[in-house]
Amino acid sequence: MYLVCRLVLLTVMLALPALAAVAPAAARPAVDSVRVGEYATKTRFVVDLSESVSFTIFTLADPYRVVVDLPEVVWQLKPEDIPAGRRVTGYRFGLFQAGQSRIVIDTAKPVRVAKAFLLQPSGKRGHRLVIDLADETREAFMRGLQAPSATAPRGAGAEERPRATEAAPPPRKPNERPMIAIDPGHGGVDPGARGYSGTWEKDLTLLQARELRRQLLKHGGYRVALTRNSDVFVRLRERIAIAQRAGADIFISLHADSIVNKSVRGGAVYTLSEQASDKEAAALAAKENKADIIAGIDLNDQSRTVAKILIDLRQRLTKNDSVTFAKALVDELSDSMRLLRNNHRFAGFAVLKAPDIPSVLIEMGYLSNRTDERLLKRSRHREQVAGAIVKALDGYFARQQALHQP
Numbered sequence: 001m002y003l004v005c006r007l008v009l010l011t012v013m014l015a016l017p018a019l020a021a022v023a024p025a026a027a028r029p030a031v032d033s034v035r036v037g038e039y040a041t042k043t044r045f046v047v048d049l050s051e052s053v054s055f056t057i058f059t060l061a062d063p064y065r066v067v068v069d070l071p072e073v074v075w076q077l078k079p080e081d082i083p084a085g086r087r088v089t090g091y092r093f094g095l096f097q098a099g100q101s102r103i104v105i106d107t108a109k110p111v112r113v114a115k116a117f118l119l120q121p122s123g124k125r126g127h128r129l130v131i132d133l134a135d136e137t138r139e140a141f142m143r144g145l146q147a148p149s150a151t152a153p154r155g156a157g158a159e160e161r162p163r164a165t166e167a168a169p170p171p172r173k174p175n176e177r178p179m180i181a182i183d184p185g186h187g188g189v190d191p192g193a194r195g196y197s198g199t200w201e202k203d204l205t206l207l208q209a210r211e212l213r214r215q216l217l218k219h220g221g222y223r224v225a226l227t228r229n230s231d232v233f234v235r236l237r238e239r240i241a242i243a244q245r246a247g248a249d250i251f252i253s254l255h256a257d258s259i260v261n262k263s264v265r266g267g268a269v270y271t272l273s274e275q276a277s278d279k280e281a282a283a284l285a286a287k288e289n290k291a292d293i294i295a296g297i298d299l300n301d302q303s304r305t306v307a308k309i310l311i312d313l314r315q316r317l318t319k320n321d322s323v324t325f326a327k328a329l330v331d332e333l334s335d336s337m338r339l340l341r342n343n344h345r346f347a348g349f350a351v352l353k354a355p356d357i358p359s360v361l362i363e364m365g366y367l368s369n370r371t372d373e374r375l376l377k378r379s380r381h382r383e384q385v386a387g388a389i390v391k392a393l394d395g396y397f398a399r400q401q402a403l404h405q406p
Contacts, residue, residue, distance in 0.1 A: 024160040029053050030074040032126070034103075036088055042114060043087040045105060049073075055129060059145060060296060062107070065124065066105040066113065066133065067296035073101045085137030087111055087133055092281040092294060094189035095232045102189045102233075104296040107133065110141035178397055179223045180216055181243035183253040183351065184209035185288070190295045193258035202231065204376045205254045208364065211379075212252075212386040215222035219390055233295045240333050240354045250325060251359035253351050256376055257284060258368040266340040267371035269329045270361040272353060273346035284363070285347035321358035324399070328392040329360060336384040337365065362389075 030050040037044040047068075056069040075093060089106045096102035115132040119125070136144075163343045184205035186192030192201030209226055225246035227239040234242075243251045276282035323344075330343050352359040364385065365372030375381045 001264060005043070008369070020294075027347050028072060030076050031070075031071075031093070031101075032390075033077050034091065034093075036085070038085045041134060041254045043085065043111075043133045045088065045091075045131040045133065048125075048370070049127040049129060052120070052127050053119055053129070055116070055118075057131065058112070059111075059141070061110075061142060061145060063293065064107045064110055064141070065293075065296055066107060066111065066131070068103040068105070068129075068131070069096070070101045070103070072099050075101075079267060087135070092189055092191065094187075094191065095230075096189050096295065099233060102296060104294065105133075106132075110136040110138050112136040112141065112144060114153050130214070131248075135238070144193045150178065177221055177223050178249040178393075179225060179247050180393065181225045181227065181246055181248035181251045181357070182212055182242070183227040183239050183251065185253060185255040186291065187228050187231055188295070190233050190291050191231050193256060194369045195256075195258065195373040196262065197373060199367060199373055201256050201258070201367060204256055205333055206231070208254050208376075208382050211382045212254075212389055215383075215386045215390050216393075222393065234297075235292055235297060236289070238351045239351055240357075243354060243357055248357050250396070251354060251357045252389065253349075253359070253361040254364060255288065255361060256364045256367050256372075257287075260368070261364055262368045262370070265366050265372040266338045266343075267333065267365050268343045268345050269326045269333070270345050270347055270352070270363065270364045271326045271350060272319060272349060272359065274348045276345075277345040278342065278345065281345040281347040287351045288361075289348070289350045318355055318358055321400075322360055325358055325392065325396045328395045328399075329362065329389065332388040332392040332395075333362075333385070335389040337381070338372075 029052075032048040032050060035046040035048070037046070045066075053070055053073070058067050059065065060067060072095065077093075083235070085108075087107050087109065089108050091105045092105060093103045094101065111133040112135075113131060114134040115130070117130055119128040119130060121127060186200075186202035186205065188201070189200070192205070194200060194203075206228070210229070213224045215225060216224050225248060227241065227242045228234045239253075242249075270281065270284075276285065326344050330339065334343075335341060349361050352361055365376055367373045367376070
């Protein structure tokens with residue numbers, strides 16, 4: 001009996017590290033639901049929680065937003081749209097960065113946070129975060145803008161404007177395999193387009209990116225870096241910086257748009273140009289370039305960085321290489337997926353503005369179309385698309401090697 005007890009005790013002790021490893025994830029607070037109530041003088045935004053949490057609230061302008069930062073939570077609510085009201089027009093939620101979740105509340109007009117407080121469980125109600133939003137003038141709203149408080153969760157406040165690293169990437173070794181940077185569009189608090197049956201763009205782009213990485217590594221001729229490998233928000237400039245720090249030779253951004261006309265389907269490849277090839281390309285670029293705004297980022301310092309990138313003379317050569325790769329992509333993708341008639345387009349996507357890395361953005365189809373959405377959810381289709389991209393990369397680098405041979 002003594003020996004059995006010792007064995008049981010030893011088994012429990014050995015299991016403790018494993019239990020400790022999973023405890024933090026299991027112990028994370030959960031957001032159960034969100035409720036909005038409209039009143040004459042205020043709008044009440046209520047977040048139902050499994051336990052009490054710390055929080056930070058701040059406002060942003062142009063467009064008007066109220067940003068709520070929380071510790072990392074488990075989201076148990078469905079991403080249902082809030083009907084347009086007097087003040088709140090919608091909200092988004094998700095992981096902003098490791099250890100920090102975020103809710104971004106869109107408002108139709110300037111508002112002030114009249115009250116923000118936590119309520120303890122009462123009756124059938126659990127823990128609640130209550131935010132009262134009241135009308136405010138534009139002038140008073142702008143005067144009241146301030147950075148998040150010093151007690152904000154890690155990642156807010158001083159880190160609200162992370163800058164792209166400008167250090168040069170490590171020198172390329174002779175005969176080193178090309179580095180491919182894969183950028184799954186959107187993520188975390190920025191979900192992207194919503195599909196015909198409710199699928200989110202951020203989920204499908206990550207699945208496609210992982211499949212492409214798998215095939216590239218299996219191929220053996222490439223190294224791979226992902227701008228994100230989980231459901232987390234990554235700023236547009238940081239996506240470029242990740243590729244630059246990795247010493248990327250090609251940057252591939254993956255997306256799947258949604259439009260009003262649900263009968264339209266098909267993919268396309270985009271490269272950078274400040275002169276859009278058509279109105280649709282211009283509209284798509286304008287929408288994608290708002291990713292940082294959607295996630296509740298202050299863009300007051302954005303113009304200087306973009307301007308610096310745009311005036312780099314090296315970008316002309318990079319654009320030419322981007323076009324060469326885009327043409328190879330169109331040729332290969334046409335065998336594995338349906339493409340739009342105008343399948344190589346140009347627009348001013350912020351994520352394609354690295355001056356030193358040939359970059360393309362692949363729209364893999366329209367999630368608003370039932371057929372496209374169904375295909376993008378199929379693993380077999382993702383395998384075929386990834387295979388076509390690998391073939392295009394093989395052709396592109398073979399051409400580049402031939403051009404640079406003495």
